[in-house]
Amino acid sequence: MAEQSFILQEDWLETVQIQMRVFTEAPVDGLTWYEGYSDPCLVVNFNAQLAAFEVEAAGGKGYKGPIVPGDFSFLPPGSTFGGYYKGAHMRYASITFPAESLNPQFADGKPLIMHSDPLIRGLAEALYSQGYRNDPDVILYRESITNALIQHLRLIHLHPSTLDERQPINFNLLENYVQSKLDQKITIAELASIAGTTSQLLQRIVRKQFNQSVYEWVTTMRLRRSLELLRSSNLNLATIALETGFANQSHWTRLFRRQFGITPGKLRQH
Structure with missing residues (x-):
């Protein structure tokens, strides 16, 4: 997503259902970027607290203001995503979902720009923390977390009409x-x-x-x-x-x- 000179570290994780890239960056002088997505993509902010952040997706949907840990954006296939940000240190995940692994309705969802959900951040960080272990128990754990992430995103954020008002609220x-x-x-x-x-x-x-x-x-x-x-x-x-x-x-x-x-x-x- 970002120019190479700003990237301090880039990590990869791939499961049966997702490809995950985690970037650690230092855009101290500011960074303008533009990206296109052929597959559905979820961008999750892990730790950045930035006062200067601007973003716009295809169709003119955008956001301008601060961002905090837990903010995320979802881009359906064919989306473009670009903007400007500036900060001393930040880490975020870019998670793509191959279309064949998803419910077609999920893949056709509308863009969600700069929403906030601590659970999505927690699930993404849990995946990242176990990215380099490949014993059977950890592989099973990663797939369980991946399924939870997909279902939470689909039911809570993309297709809430599938939920029922009768569901219990604690x-x-x-x-x-x-x-x-x-x-x-x-x-x-x-x-x-x-x-x-x-x-x-x-x-x-x-x-x-x-x-x-x-x-x-x-x-x-x-x-x-x-x-x-x-x-x-x-x-x-x-x-x-x-x-x-x-x-x-x-x-x-x-x-x-x-x-x-x-x-x-x-x-x-x-």
């Missing part, structure tokens, strides 16, 4: 995750990945279960936690707002009053 798991991240930004895509479903399906299921959007559901947990801190701690109001994920005290106060019918300041005085 809300206890999701709530525990949200509670552990209340002081941070939490995205719908992130929660969908934890739940093993799609963003669209998660939104429908949460709406059906709680009569709230995912944003409203998470905000309710933030407000309940802020109420607990208000009652059980001596933290000042601005600190409580930040620790429960609100942009500022004013934002928190407005939503708190809407939820509980009283402002945090007046409640603390009681």
